Amino acid sequence: MTKKEFQSLVQSRIMFVDGATGSNLQQRGMPTGVCPEQWILDNPEVLIELQTEFLEAGSDIIFAPTFTANRIKLAEYGMAEKLEDFNRELVGLSYEAVKRYYSRCGSNRKVYIAADLTMTGVQVQPVGPLPFEELVDVYKQQLGYILPCGVDLIVIETMMSLQECRAALLAVKETCDLPVIISLTYNEMNRTIFGTDPKTAIIVLQSMGADAVGVNCSTGPDKMIEIVREMKRYAYIPIMAKPNAGIPKLVNGKTVFPLEAEDFAAEMEEIVKAGASIVGGCCGSTPRHIKQLVERVKNIQPPAISKAHIRALTTESKTVEIPLSGPFMIVGERINPTGKKDLQAELREENMSIVSRFAEEQVALGAQVLDINVGMNGIDEKQIMLLAMQEALLAADTPLCIDSSHVEVIEAALRLYPGRALINSISLEKAKYDNLIPIAKKYGAMFILLPLSDQGMPKNLEEKKQIIHTIIDRALECGLAKEDIIVDGLVNTVGANKNASIEALETIRYCKDELQLATIIGLSNISFGLPERQFINSTFLAFAIQAGLTMAIANPSQDLLMNTAFASDLLRGVEDGAERYIDRVTMRPATISVGSANQEKPEVQNVKEEEM
Amino acid sequence: MTKKEFQSLVQSRIMFVDGATGSNLQQRGMPTGVCPEQWILDNPEVLIELQTEFLEAGSDIIFAPTFTANRIKLAEYGMAEKLEDFNRELVGLSYEAVKRYYSRCGSNRKVYIAADLTMTGVQVQPVGPLPFEELVDVYKQQLGYILPCGVDLIVIETMMSLQECRAALLAVKETCDLPVIISLTYNEMNRTIFGTDPKTAIIVLQSMGADAVGVNCSTGPDKMIEIVREMKRYAYIPIMAKPNAGIPKLVNGKTVFPLEAEDFAAEMEEIVKAGASIVGGCCGSTPRHIKQLVERVKNIQPPAISKAHIRALTTESKTVEIPLSGPFMIVGERINPTGKKDLQAELREENMSIVSRFAEEQVALGAQVLDINVGMNGIDEKQIMLLAMQEALLAADTPLCIDSSHVEVIEAALRLYPGRALINSISLEKAKYDNLIPIAKKYGAMFILLPLSDQGMPKNLEEKKQIIHTIIDRALECGLAKEDIIVDGLVNTVGANKNASIEALETIRYCKDELQLATIIGLSNISFGLPERQFINSTFLAFAIQAGLTMAIANPSQDLLMNTAFASDLLRGVEDGAERYIDRVTMRPATISVGSANQEKPEVQNVKEEEM
Ligand SMILES: [Zn+2]
Ligand SMILES: [Zn+2]
Numbered sequence A, B: 001m002t003k004k005e006f007q008s009l010v011q012s013r014i015m016f017v018d019g020a021t022g023s024n025l026q027q028r029g030m031p032t033g034v035c036p037e038q039w040i041l042d043n044p045e046v047l048i049e050l051q052t053e054f055l056e057a058g059s060d061i062i063f064a065p066t067f068t069a070n071r072i073k074l075a076e077y078g079m080a081e082k083l084e085d086f087n088r089e090l091v092g093l094s095y096e097a098v099k100r101y102y103s104r105c106g107s108n109r110k111v112y113i114a115a116d117l118t119m120t121g122v123q124v125q126p127v128g129p130l131p132f133e134e135l136v137d138v139y140k141q142q143l144g145y146i147l148p149c150g151v152d153l154i155v156i157e158t159m160m161s162l163q164e165c166r167a168a169l170l171a172v173k174e175t176c177d178l179p180v181i182i183s184l185t186y187n188e189m190n191r192t193i194f195g196t197d198p199k200t201a202i203i204v205l206q207s208m209g210a211d212a213v214g215v216n217c218s219t220g221p222d223k224m225i226e227i228v229r230e231m232k233r234y235a236y237i238p239i240m241a242k243p244n245a246g247i248p249k250l251v252n253g254k255t256v257f258p259l260e261a262e263d264f265a266a267e268m269e270e271i272v273k274a275g276a277s278i279v280g281g282c283c284g285s286t287p288r289h290i291k292q293l294v295e296r297v298k299n300i301q302p303p304a305i306s307k308a309h310i311r312a313l314t315t316e317s318k319t320v321e322i323p324l325s326g327p328f329m330i331v332g333e334r335i336n337p338t339g340k341k342d343l344q345a346e347l348r349e350e351n352m353s354i355v356s357r358f359a360e361e362q363v364a365l366g367a368q369v370l371d372i373n374v375g376m377n378g379i380d381e382k383q384i385m386l387l388a389m390q391e392a393l394l395a396a397d398t399p400l401c402i403d404s405s406h407v408e409v410i411e412a413a414l415r416l417y418p419g420r421a422l423i424n425s426i427s428l429e430k431a432k433y434d435n436l437i438p439i440a441k442k443y444g445a446m447f448i449l450l451p452l453s454d455q456g457m458p459k460n461l462e463e464k465k466q467i468i469h470t471i472i473d474r475a476l477e478c479g480l481a482k483e484d485i486i487v488d489g490l491v492n493t494v495g496a497n498k499n500a501s502i503e504a505l506e507t508i509r510y511c512k513d514e515l516q517l518a519t520i521i522g523l524s525n526i527s528f529g530l531p532e533r534q535f536i537n538s539t540f541l542a543f544a545i546q547a548g549l550t551m552a553i554a555n556p557s558q559d560l561l562m563n564t565a566f567a568s569d570l571l572r573g574v575e576d577g578a579e580r581y582i583d584r585v586t587m588r589p590a591t592i593s594v595g596s597a598n599q600e601k602p603e604v605q606n607v608k609e610e611e612m
């Protein structure tokens, strides 16, 4: 099945996946503690019959029993050398089931076999010992044995780690073009065991190219509704829901799933209404459950698939939205060795203590995104970038802006970044433009569009707009959306170009009002070479915010700048703007004192008396 | 002649006034040191013949020889009691001349007699001892005797003091509806003896309703061209030029005017091209000069009369323009006793030392206009306003904004104000609206339009716009121009109304972009009740400037606010914006330190290291 076929199928009607494998096999004789793949292959009839029953019940898609047939899991049972055989034979069983279904029912309904992958049981770095790239390889290896057998799509399910989802998804994308569904499992707090919320999962995985994202196992349908609804809010791909038949109870030493087929189906109808297009059951759901489900919801119009992309960055566990007209945002610029001897020295020694402190401090001061740039001589920039990135995420759990002039450094960082990052930046310079747009697409990153070309700065506003359009058009061709792009206003120095502010503001206005694009500027350039720069910077910031600026890359230690940003939100009537301003200034009384020469109080200072 | 007839006459062709009176009479026998009126009346034939010759030469208007026939001048010769007779008889001589001209030439050309007024020789307060109102009365009295004789228009000429021009103009306006030409005399620095430049004179006098403004005497035509050109730049009324026949030389003990009639006429042609519509000669110019002049320029198309009004305030000696998109302007708000115990105590004792200091300081800090408000209990507000106004003008020579809630206080202040002032303010409150618009017109003042009504604050933006339109329409009906109006954005408190800033900015944008009106706001209200108000105020100021705000009423001691205003000009590319910003911040290093509680350095303060 192609991705396109998958999408049109899901939009034409509700799609049904199968019910439980494990709990049904146990019901039918599989003891606990055995290697499930071995047992299935030793008792092929049980699996074939179960999957035939699911097809008879109405499942469109059955999951080949390759679930834990990866080299790490199999090694636990000493079966690593069986990897290839097992996978090939396990897929073969699903083929048998399909054959039996057709012959038994005489149906010519089209049904599909999905390769099924899940976690290895060994956690990925930095939480566990497994290097990210090795995990990618584990999945690639398993897929390498499954794909030649012919499957219609890939399912990655019962995932608890977003980073491991990413590894599996990259493995799929680097191995085949089949549609891929990724399904996570959530606890009762609506978080994965590693803390990812449904919103972050859908944003990251759909950006990276998942064809559907879902949730399975752990809870019954009732508890799953809220998760589906939350995912649906941000999704522009279909949602899969595959809950357990209720939360299992231990009755007479046996695990019992409390939800009967009719009740299960009734609750599933609500899940469909909440936004799931692909439904089935997980633990405890039998062919009867699927039959009831199919009968109950098969004629419901499938939820419409939104086309709206969301402008957001994430870490592994949380999302930072970037609304076009919401609170003003600051990208902290301090993690950058330029002009900072201490930081340079530390980076040279692979010591990340300043990186860590800068990350924490900037977030405490109001940065919502952190720029990471480790570009300097005498280091392996790629290696230091990966270290700094992990350190900053640990210290601050705040989305990062990956800032490097080297394509390979950006790519390495994005590959390892456990959420949705921002690339700083993509210009029309050939080396960046040709390589980084596909990289942004592959890793689901947003990017800062810097309107420069190989010819340098645009000569005028017209040329600047032209560069912007060229890059956007190319990004859209590559499958990115407008919402993935933040345009840099490209601020000149007002000391050198009298129109520097006017031109940057017009760029911002044009991007926001006419193109509905988010914008960013670096502030310090505007005042280069002038005295008392903070007043120019803060005034320019207010101008730019008023012109529609979305965010600035700045040093959040600069009180005047930050207070101006907070006051701007208050004045713009942004939600909670007043509260946030008051919190800011009362928790952090401003002490702004600049002026190298005369630090005396100005001659006239009756401000207090006269303040009304 | 009506004002309308005068205007259409002046627009149809070049108008010719007469040549010299005094120098020609002296040439024809009048000794020096005599009372000229007495001598003329004793030798009527000389004057009649001279004026007949002027009419024959082509003068359209002759000036009745009432020049110094005011009660103060006549009293110098002990002739005060002759005031009425002299004026009546002197006008009669001009009538004789007209009669003789018609009978001698058989012409039926329409010619006109102007009543002629000039300075009294005693200077008006505060420069001299003469109360302003007494001077108005001197002119009214003279006019009271002239007008019954029937003249076609009034000429006030050879004036050296703008304030005395104002007194004479008010006397004319309060006595008759005849057209009035006011002509000043300038030294070689293009200033009157009291320091008024041509620009300030034309702006003040045309605003007050003069029908033509001009320059006469002192210099020859060549030196006068620049003055005419400068006046023309700002004039929407015709310009009169009546120069001497060159600068007089003493030859063998006799005053000789060097410019021959042909040369005079040639130079006058240049003056016409520079913008004069009404031309003639002053000292040394004979009927031959006028004849040559008429022949040379009578067929030239008269200069077009501009309709463009200029947005400007003045003192007696200088003009402050208020361009719609020029440098941002500050109206200093400190001269206001509200909340200032020291100032209240002084005002109660008619002590103006704080007023004087506040005026100087605010201008030194960058205020271009000073608000004067002396409203408080226990004083005669009108009297204190006049004192404070004169004191502030003396201290700072900066245009004033007359701020009172009492119509009579505003009117008294405007009457005495020696230039073009700003009224703060006119709302739709009945008492203000009905009275103050005609007062603004009469005294040539600009006014702040405050969009309030008797029902209080407008309920919404729509009502606010409606009030603005109602007041503007009325002002235009009364003969005021859009350029005479500055709309107050009427800023609410953002703590009470989340949309306070948004609504004020929309008002500003609407007024500037759609109505081409200047705007002003008071800044302090926006942040009322919130902590660390300066950041809200300065950010709001930047927002408002970006939205098109023309000026703010503010305390120029507030460094952050003022630096924001200066930085705004720099960023907007306003002429000299960079230079002015650099001057400001280097001469006045900012020391902004607010925050009642914690005055310690913030924990994170690596700004220096990181500033790039
Ligand atoms: Zn399950
Ligand atoms: Zn996208």
Ligand SMILES: [Zn+2]
Residues within 6 Å of the ligand: B216, B217, B218, B244, B282, B283
């Ligand atoms: Zn003269």
